[in-house]
Amino acid sequence: xxxxxxxxxxxxxxxxxxxxxxxxxxxxxxxxxxxxxxxxxxxxxxxxxxxxxxxxxxxxxxxxxxxxxxxxxxxxxxxxxxxxxxxxxxxxxxxxxxxxxxxxxxxxxxxxxxxxxxxxxxxxxxxxxxxxxxxxxxxxxxxxxxxxxxxxxxxxxxxxxxxxxxxxxxxxxxxxxxxxxxxxxxxxxxxxxxxxxxxxxxxxxxxxxxxxxxxxxxxxxxxxxxxxxxxxxxxxxxxxxxxxxxxxxxxxxxxxxxxxxxxxxxxxxxxxxxxxxxxxxxxxxxxxxxxxxxxxxxxxxxxxxxxxxxxxxxxxxxxxxxxxxxxxxx
Amino acid sequence: xxxxxxxxxxxxxxxxxxxxxxxxxxxxxxxxxxxxxxxxxxxxxxxxxxxxxxxxxxxxxxxxxxxxxxxxxxxxxxxxxxxxxxxxxxxxxxxxxxxxxxxxxxxxxxxxxxxxxxxxxxxxxxxxxxxxxxxxxxxxxxxxxxxxxxxxxxxxxxxxxxxxxxxxxxxxxxxxxxxxxxxxxxxxxxxxxxxxxxxxxxxxxxxxxxxxxxxxxxxxxxxxxxxxxxxxxxxxxxxxxxxxxxxxxxxxxxxxxxxxxxxxxxxxxxxxxxxxxxxxxxxxxxxxxxxxxxxxxxxxxxxxxxxxxxxxxxxxxxxxxxxxxxxxxx
Numbered sequence: 001x002x003x004x005x006x007x008x009x010x011x012x013x014x015x016x017x018x019x020x021x022x023x024x025x026x027x028x029x030x031x032x033x034x035x036x037x038x039x040x041x042x043x044x045x046x047x048x049x050x051x052x053x054x055x056x057x058x059x060x061x062x063x064x065x066x067x068x069x070x071x072x073x074x075x076x077x078x079x080x081x082x083x084x085x086x087x088x089x090x091x092x093x094x095x096x097x098x099x100x101x102x103x104x105x106x107x108x109x110x111x112x113x114x115x116x117x118x119x120x121x122x123x124x125x126x127x128x129x130x131x132x133x134x135x136x137x138x139x140x141x142x143x144x145x146x147x148x149x150x151x152x153x154x155x156x157x158x159x160x161x162x163x164x165x166x167x168x169x170x171x172x173x174x175x176x177x178x179x180x181x182x183x184x185x186x187x188x189x190x191x192x193x194x195x196x197x198x199x200x201x202x203x204x205x206x207x208x209x210x211x212x213x214x215x216x217x218x219x220x221x222x223x224x225x226x227x228x229x230x231x232x233x234x235x236x237x238x239x240x241x242x243x244x245x246x247x248x249x250x251x252x253x254x255x256x257x258x259x260x261x262x263x264x265x266x267x268x269x270x271x272x273x274x275x276x277x278x279x280x281x282x283x284x285x286x287x288x289x290x291x292x293x294x295x296x297x298x299x300x301x302x303x304x305x306x307x308x309x310x311x312x313x314x315x316x317x318x319x320x321x322x323x324x325x326x327x328x329x330x
Numbered sequence: 331x332x333x334x335x336x337x338x339x340x341x342x343x344x345x346x347x348x349x350x351x352x353x354x355x356x357x358x359x360x361x362x363x364x365x366x367x368x369x370x371x372x373x374x375x376x377x378x379x380x381x382x383x384x385x386x387x388x389x390x391x392x393x394x395x396x397x398x399x400x401x402x403x404x405x406x407x408x409x410x411x412x413x414x415x416x417x418x419x420x421x422x423x424x425x426x427x428x429x430x431x432x433x434x435x436x437x438x439x440x441x442x443x444x445x446x447x448x449x450x451x452x453x454x455x456x457x458x459x460x461x462x463x464x465x466x467x468x469x470x471x472x473x474x475x476x477x478x479x480x481x482x483x484x485x486x487x488x489x490x491x492x493x494x495x496x497x498x499x500x501x502x503x504x505x506x507x508x509x510x511x512x513x514x515x516x517x518x519x520x521x522x523x524x525x526x527x528x529x530x531x532x533x534x535x536x537x538x539x540x541x542x543x544x545x546x547x548x549x550x551x552x553x554x555x556x557x558x559x560x561x562x563x564x565x566x567x568x569x570x571x572x573x574x575x576x577x578x579x580x581x582x583x584x585x586x587x588x589x590x591x592x593x594x595x596x597x598x599x600x601x602x603x604x605x606x607x608x609x610x611x612x613x614x615x616x617x618x619x620x621x622x623x624x625x626x627x628x629x630x631x632x633x634x635x636x637x638x639x640x641x642x643x644x645x646x647x648x649x650x651x652x653x654x655x656x657x658x659x660x
Contacts, residue, residue, distance in 0.1 A: 006492060038368060038517040045516065049408075071515075078379075078515045081410045162336060162522035185401075185408045186375065186516070187368040192492035193527055 006192045010036075013195050016202040017167055020157075021144075023210045025249045026134050028146040032169045033176035036190045037183055040132050040153035040166035044107075045075045046186075047128045047149055047168065050178035051105045052084040061087040064107040065122055067114050067263070067291035069130070072107050089292065090122040108147075111139045114291050114299035115241050116259025118142075132156045137217035139257045140248030148172060156260065158201050158213070159303075165190075165198045214250065221258035224302050227313055228262060235320045239265045262300040274298045281319035283312065336522045340366075343525050346532040347497055350487075351474075353540045355579045356464050358476040362499045363506035366520045367513055370462050370483035370496035374437075375405045376516075377458045377479055377498065380508035381435045382414040391417040394437040395452055397444055397593070397621035399460070402437050419622065420452040438477075441469045444621050444629035445571050446589025448472075462486045462496075467547035469587045470578030478502060486590065488531050488543070489633075495520075495528050544580065551588035554632050557643055558592060565650045569595045592630040604628045611649035613642065 014034050021027040037043035052060035062076045066089045076086040087093055090106060104125025110118045111133040118139065121127050129150040133139065135157055150169045155161035170176040183189060205213050225243075232240050241263045243256045264285065266274035275287040275298050288297030302309065344364050351357040367373035382390035392406045396419045406416040417423055420436060434455025440448045441463040448469065451457050459480040463469065465487055480499045485491035500506040513519060535543050555573075562570050571593045573586045594615065596604035605617040605628050618627030632639065 038521075041518040042516060071518075074515055078512075079409060080412045082412055083410055164517060164519070164521040164524075182408075185404055186372060187494060188371040188401075189494070191368075191494040191521065191524055194494075194521055194523060197523055 006195075009192065009195050009199060013199045013202070016199060016206060019206055020202060020210070021169075023206060023250075024136060024141060024214070025144050026136075026141045027131065027150055027152070027169055028144050029169055032171055033173065035168045035170065035176065035179045035183065036195065037166045037168065038187065038190065039155060039161075039164045040130065040151045041071060041075075042183070042186070043151045043166050043168045043179070044071060044128065044130065045079065046179045046182035047151065048076060048084055048105060049081070049182050050175050051126045051128065051149070052081070053103055054083060058103070060084040060103045060105055061093070061125075062105045062107070063087050063090045063093055063123065064109070065090045065112075065119060067112070067288065067293035067297065068107065069109055069113045070290050070292075073292070094122060110134060110145075111257065111259055114261045114286070114297075115263040116243070116257055116261065117241075118246075133260055135217075136214045136248060136250040137221050138259055140246035140255045141250045142246050143249065149175060154198055154201070156303075158205055160198075160201060163194060163197060163201075165194055210250075218251070218258065221260075221302065222256075224309060225256070225258045228302070228316070231313065231316050231320055232264075235323055237267055237271075237323045238320070239267055260301065260303045262302060264298045264300055266296050266298075272296050278319070281315055281322075283315050283319065336525075339522065339525050339529060343529045343532070346529060346536060349536055350532060350540070351499075353536060353580075354466060354471060354544070355474050356466075356471045357461065357480055357482070357499055358474045359499055362501055363503065365498045365500065365506065365509045365513065366525065367496045367498065368517065368520065369485060369491070369494045370460065370481045371401060371405075372513070372516070373481045373496050373498045373509070374401060374458065374460065375409065376509045376512035377481065378406060378414055378435060379411070379512050380505050381456045381458065381479070382411070383433055384413060388433070390414040390433045390435055391423070391455075392435045392437070393417050393420045393423050393453065394439070395420045395442075395449060397442070397618065397623035397627065398437065399439055399443045400620050400622075403622070424452060440464060440475075441587065441589060444591045444616070444627075445593040446573075446587055446591065447571075448576075463590055465547075466544045466578060466580040467551050468589055470576035470585045471580045472576050473579065479505060484528055484531070486633075488535055490528075490531060493524060493527060493531075495524055540580075548581070548588065551590075551632065552586075554639060555586070555588045558632070558646070561643065561646050561650055562594075565653055567597055567601075567653045568650070569597055590631065590633045592632060594628045594630055596626050596628075602626050608649070611645055611652075613645050613649065 018029045021029045048062055059082060062084050064072050073086050104123050106121055106123050106125055106127050107130060108119050108121050108127050109130040112119050129147045131145060131150050132153045133156055148171045153166035154163055168179055232238060245254050245256050247254045266277055271277050273295050275285060275295060278285055278298055285298035285300045288295045348359045351359045378392055389412060392414050394402050403416050434453050436451055436453050436455055436457050437460055438449050438451050438457050439460040442449050459477045461475060461480050462483045463486050478501045483496035484493055498509055562568060575584050575586050577584045596607055601607050603625050605615060605625060608615055608628055615628035615630045618625045
């Protein structure tokens with residue numbers, strides 16, 4: 001691809017990303033900088049580098065609120081930089097460090113992975129808003145997000161996870177240039193082919209002001225949640241997260257969220273390893289400890305093929321029916 | 331793309347990469363592991379992480395031989411890891427540390443960027459062979475490379491730099507798993523679309539046992555070098571690197587190398603800023619100091635469009651003719 005064609009493709013892609021946010025009303029992009037990355041994954045780490053103190057003698061403190069997406073900890077520890085260190089949970093930090101929130105970088109995952117909650121910052125430091133799931137098929141959109149550094153990914157918008165494309169929306173020019181520099185030093189920039197492919201996908205996605213794609217995806221998620229909730233309503237052994245209705249500006253009505261994941265809790269005191277309990281029923285989830293929470297919790301993914309979802313629902317139904325028949329698998 | 335299709339694509343792509351190396355005879359891949367990366371850039375840094383001591387109290391020492399590709403230093407310093415530090419030139423290291431080469435990671439760039447030399451290791455530590463330019467259009471292939479960790483890139487094979495695809499050929503299973511883990515933690519893996527595109531390109535490139543593509547590319551480079559050498563042969567003010575004939579196993583004859591870059595030296599003592607001298611003649615190159623060498627050197631790229639190459643040659647011809655007419659631009 002020629003340099004000029006590539007540049008035009010990049011400008012066009014930026015335009016469609018801004019258009020998508022404007023249609024959905026989930027993020028303010030006017031007067032903000034955009035940076036493309038390899039999925040949101042690369043941008044998470046680029047953001048940590050950009051917000052950490054470079055020439056300080058003490059590293060910046062990176063934190064998140066339990067339960068949190070394991071990538072934050074994995075990346076921050078793996079790169080083992082002198083610029084920052086992972087300090088774990090915001091809540092334990094808060095009680096130990098009442099005044100010193102100056103050199104803090106906090107991940108605010110909204111909606112949260114694993115539990116779908118619309119999180120807000122706990123500490124008073126710098127923030128990285130991970131908005132991977134902030135789309136109308138997963139959550140009502142109450143108001144456009146208007147924060148300093150927001151990260152989105154194609155993966156949870158159109159489902160093209162394998163394309164590895166994400167973007168950051170950044171207010172401050174200096175931070176923008178640092179994130180851009182990270183991408184350049186790490187990879188010499190983002191694939192031009194990928195940009196062209198994402199442009200084609202977004203052109204399709206914004207058709208009909210996004211109504212067709214988001215209605216399809218929302219209806220699918222709502223259907224799954226209704227069926228899932230119905231199964232768990234018959235159980236006292238297992239519970240799932242509470243969902244609270246909110247006004248969605250995109251659909252212009254009050255709706256329940258329909259998160260990508262169910263956050264399952266084993267309620268019986270002796271069943272502290274919930275993953276093992278579910279696995280005995282042939283149900284695979286991710287253990288709570290992966291999210292720095294207790295293993296009494298398990299994350300079940302609801303974003304899978306219809307066949308796989310039907311299988312999951314069938315096995316959950318069986319597990320819950322055993323509970324009421326008195327014959328249990330563990 | 332379904333998981334199974336993606337996996338089949340990956341297996342098929344590995345097969346074609348091995349086939350390409352086998353046809354060209356530039357690397358031993360039997361019994362070796364392959365890892366895909368975002369261009370060679372990402373793999374360079376992944377390799378540094380993989381070869382550095384993780385739990386050591388002192389960081390590993392990363393070195394290269396001047397003149398060297400600036401990315402090695404830029405990446406190693408940027409990530410600022412506690413696992414390693416950039417120690418610069420192998421030659422100054424050698425004189426200061428005669429015995430301790432144990433915890434050394436040396437970049438061996440062969441052919442070298444900027445000067446095209448087929449480098450060999452200087453120190454006795456671990457090595458990362460950067461073989462980006464080890465293809466028959468740039469250098470005679472004397473023997474298949476048979477080293478622990480070798481890195482290649484599509485960019486300098488078919489020219490598709492914008493696709494951002496490279497691969498590492500790795501002997502040791504533990505090192506392989508560390509490089510793979512880096513890619514996974516940094517980006518959650520490599521784009522499936524990219525893998526499919528590269529597969530299509532390589533299927534085309536191996537047609538006719540690679541003869542059509544490498545003959546085309548070699549003839550192009552040879553033609554450029556002949557014309558370039560002819561211009562510099564008329565100059566005493568400027569010189570370019572010496573080229574030595576070698577037997578090429580791929581073309582089965584003895585040939586001169588035709589490197590991607592000319593490494594120009596300003597010979598007059600007072601012209602220590604060679605970039606400025608060339609720029610006065612409207613010629614843009616990269617200053618020697620970018621490669622940790624003296625600014626008496628400049629790298630000129632010969633891998634550009636034919637139009638741009640004709641322009642470069644015309645301006646060089648003008649500059650050299652001024653030298654002989656006595657009217658000079660500086």
